[in-house]
Amino acid sequence: MTRYDKIFNSKETTEDVLNPEEAVAAIAVITAIADSSLEDVDAESLASVLWDFEVFDEYAEEEITEIVYRLIDIAETDGLGALYNIASAALGDDIVLDGFAAGVIVLIDEELTIPPAKQAYLKELQAALDLEDEEAQEIIQEVIAAVEEGENAEFADDEAEITLPEDYLDSVYESPLGNFTVPIPVKSENGGRIQSQEGVVGFSDDIGTLLRIDYYPLLPEYLEDIETVGQEEYLQSILVEKYVPQAIYANVPNSEIKYAEYLEDALDGAYYVLVDMPQGSTISKQENNGNAKRLDAYRGLITFMNSDFLYIVSSQRSFLNGDKPAPLEEEIENIKEQILDFVESIEFN
Structure with a gap:
């Protein structure tokens, strides 16, 4: 039932x-x-x-x-x-x-x-x-x-709705729960925009940037699970068995995890995956028939714990204008470092 x-x-x-x-x-x-x-x-x-x-x-x-x-x-x-x-x-x-x-x-x-x-x-x-x-x-x-x-x-009709004001560029975003602040990583001249609600914030623009922070309070039962199975296994299960299937596989058919790694020395223990997302980008291109077709993309995700919250921070790499992926090992490292650099800019409260 x-x-x-x-x-x-x-x-x-x-x-x-x-x-x-x-x-x-x-x-x-x-x-x-x-x-x-x-x-x-x-x-x-x-x-x-x-x-x-x-x-x-x-x-x-x-x-x-x-x-x-x-x-x-x-x-x-x-x-x-x-x-x-x-x-x-x-x-x-x-x-x-x-x-x-x-x-x-x-x-x-x-x-x-x-x-x-x-x-x-x-x-x-x-x-x-x-x-x-x-x-x-x-x-x-x-x-x-x-x-x-x-x-x-709608954005084409009213660009002001998505373009950040000039005085926004040096500002920071503060989560509704007050658990973190982060400098806004997109620029107004690139069509930077913020999509935010309790539990998630995404920063994106017209040139392919997508940085997203999902965050969940660590309830007592979650802490018990961590104590039982250990941090590595718990973070792996959250990302590989729950988040990626529900948030990516369910929405982007043929997506596939290409790489997974436990980062023992990063963020007091974190888990990283790289997902190949055919036609899974948040950016589309206009085809000759007038229809919009989503671009291919890689999505990197890192999950970790800080204070009383579980975080999943992700970055998208869209293949724009016929851009082709670099060797997989290079893409894995580049996207991982991009996410870690972004996490360094976050101030956790």
Whole structure:
């Protein structure tokens, strides 16, 4: 039994009936509430996202907003299980992929990935909708590409939204939990931008830079695990068995860890991996047919502990303008040193 059985294996019923488009919106509403609460759902923002779906071409945004509010009322009155059951009944084969896409788009974070904490829900949604892994991965990639294309268009219309002010260049970023500060490593003239929320911050720009810090408080049960298995094995399991599969493999098919190493003399013990990500860069290039295609990339990640937090610091190397990888051993060392240099600039509190 899983935490989402109350949604996907529920016997709850309701007298309400949905049409196929409303069922797509219902999957988005259920996804937004599943790990949160009704009070946290922004109906108007959700309606705005759904309005871009082709299935809602005949709807005004105000109509979609009314639908979302109605679906929230059903969830509040009859439960998420009941809402899912009537949505499932209305999702025909010709629209079920749209329903899954509606769930995916709710889960995508600022780094255009599905956060590890949301992977379990997404897998159960996939199973409930009876989708094969290949189908699901294709939808995930299409949604991510569409979101990125929309963001790029928005940035082109209003560059100030992504360009750091001049007085930002000498500033530092402070995490919401106050556990670290770091000088901002991207520049305004390169389109530098920051994506931040509690637990993660990413620094990126238009020339291929991506530096990201994920951080998690070390709870007592985690400390017990470290004591039991040892630091090296614990850090390896976090990075190799959990983070990379959930944050990278799930979003970038054909990704592969090319190198892994325990850094005994760095950061009081750290674990490093290099991941090959075919078409997995956060940067895309425009093809002759007008479609955006993601570039190939390497992603280096180092995990370590400091004070009461576990950190995963990563750096991306995108292959721009036909750039080819250097010998693997050279890429491994260069990306590792880049991450370690970045970590040196972080002041831990």
